[in-house]
Amino acid sequence: MSDSELTITDLDENAQQTALAEFAHFYIAHFKQNNLEILSQYRVDYSMNDINRYLFENRFFSPEELIAGVLKYKRPLFLNILKTVDMTFNANGSLKDNTWEGWYHQNYARIEQGI
Numbered sequence: 001m002s003d004s005e006l007t008i009t010d011l012d013e014n015a016q017q018t019a020l021a022e023f024a025h026f027y028i029a030h031f032k033q034n035n036l037e038i039l040s041q042y043r044v045d046y047s048m049n050d051i052n053r054y055l056f057e058n059r060f061f062s063p064e065e066l067i068a069g070v071l072k073y074k075r076p077l078f079l080n081i082l083k084t085v086d087m088t089f090n091a092n093g094s095l096k097d098n099t100w101e102g103w104y105h106q107n108y109a110r111i112e113q114g115i
Contacts, residue, residue, distance in 0.1 A: 002114070003060065006089045006091060011089055012104075013014055014092075015092055017071070019089055020075065022100065023078060024067050026100035026104070027039075027081075028070070031051075042085055043084060047081050051077050085112075
């Protein structure tokens with residue numbers, strides 16, 4: 001399988017952890033800005049609700065504590081979101097040909113244009 005075809009489930013454990021950590025940083029930043037509507041276009045409501053409840057209940061944690069907590073306690077939910085969004089990854093766990101912020105802005109631009 002070439003790197004261009006790697007999904008979150010194709011990655012080894014270390015690369016998957018890297019992918020999850022990068023996504024968790026993105027997710028938490030947008031959660032704090034109340035700005036996760038792009039993800040709500042996917043069928044991940046249950047996962048997002050559970051993650052958001054954890055983040056809200058622990059809102060006084062430091063960013064590092066939140067990242068560690070969601071990766072420990074909500075890992076399967078983040079995996080579900082990444083499987084559903086269906087992004088491609090490099091073998092090291094980074095997004096293939098994009099960043100999460102770049103992906104977000106591309107999707108936001110499509111909504112503004114009505115695509």
